[in-house]
Amino acid sequence: MDQHLGQRLRQQFDQLTPNEQKVAGFILDHFDDIAVYSGAELARLSGVSKATVSRLFRRLGFASFSEVRQHVRELRYHGVPLVTDSKALGSGLERFHRHFERERDNLHQMLAAIDADTFDALIEALDRAPEVLIIGYRNGYPPALHLRQQLMQVRPGVRLAPLPGQSLGEELTGVSQGTLVIVMGFRRRAHGFSKLIEQLEKGGLETLLIGDPTLAATGTSPTWQLECPLDSVSAFDSYTSVMSLINLLANALLHKRLGEGRARIDAISDVYAGLDELA
Known part of the structure; x- marks a missing residue:
């Protein structure tokens, strides 16, 4: 800009x-x-x-x-926090109604854009991949971290990159064929985002790109691409649709590998108890 x-x-x-x-x-x-x-x-x-x-x-x-x-x-x-609606949140109960309406619209748009057959193919890839690598920069890092936390309860071999303070070069070098790479790419993306997707494509890796509608301007062509509207009634973006999509992916994967997934969840619960980690 x-x-x-x-x-x-x-x-x-x-x-x-x-x-x-x-x-x-x-x-x-x-x-x-x-x-x-x-x-x-x-x-x-x-x-x-x-x-x-x-x-x-x-x-x-x-x-x-x-x-x-x-x-x-x-x-x-493009993601700059600015108010563009003269009514913004409104006042009293109106603010909650306007917020709900916008959140509902975002969820509807996100789900309406997903083709059922394509989604099934994506879940199949999540199930069969020997490793899942999740990449998230800036505002894509929190949902990437949450997606990792959800998926690793269902299957092994899920890791996050880059780790805080680290770069991607070491993480992408030697990534095994068959790895599914999930990239979170929301507006105000880090410089070099398109090059990252190109590098993954050159490596012959299957990629899932999760982002907002501005992804169209990046000119990238991942294996799968899912768009999550971030519109809100005020200045800051809303990530409700993103978190809902993560929930949908994790639950679909759990039902895909229900026996293994449940066994892994039980094993994790046993370790929680053994370490006395949870109140």
Whole structure:
């Protein structure tokens, strides 16, 4: 992405007129919810004319305030925590209703996009692979860790990479053929993400890529790809659909290998008891 609105304002702040600086200061102080204001509201709240607001945005490279709002929506699409809905969460019970509706929509979109035959083939691969390697960077690391914790209760040979403070080079060198690699790739992905997928493809490894709809822009072609919408009613992404998908994968694998899976769960419970690990 090019420099966003906030970066442009900070870079040019000293070159702005006093009135333009008033608008710029207000925008920087309220950047998280700038998309909910109109141009007239920005002028009124900053104590300047609408012409000053228009002049400032033209100086920053925007033809109009509607172009600014579109720019902010694109930032939100790429994962920058910004409020783009003027109602945001709402108040009282409305906030819970709006939150529920959005979460329900995300789950519906995620599940509707999964082909049943493709999902069965994926579970078959999860069952037969001698090893499962799960890779997660940044905001993909917590769900990767959770997926590992779920799968390792059902089958052996599940590991996570990279470990904290480590790189992937050592982890990918010598990975055995037949290994299923699961990569978590959500928006604001680490630099080099596409190269990682290409490296896995060159190695002839089966790959499952779990991410949000911005995956389409990466141009990658993993063996399987599952998309989880992250939309929320406010600034921060929601990972409800991701965690639901993890639950679906783990349960499907358990029922695929029910005897072995149950035996492993019982064995783990015995070790818990032997170590007195759980309250």
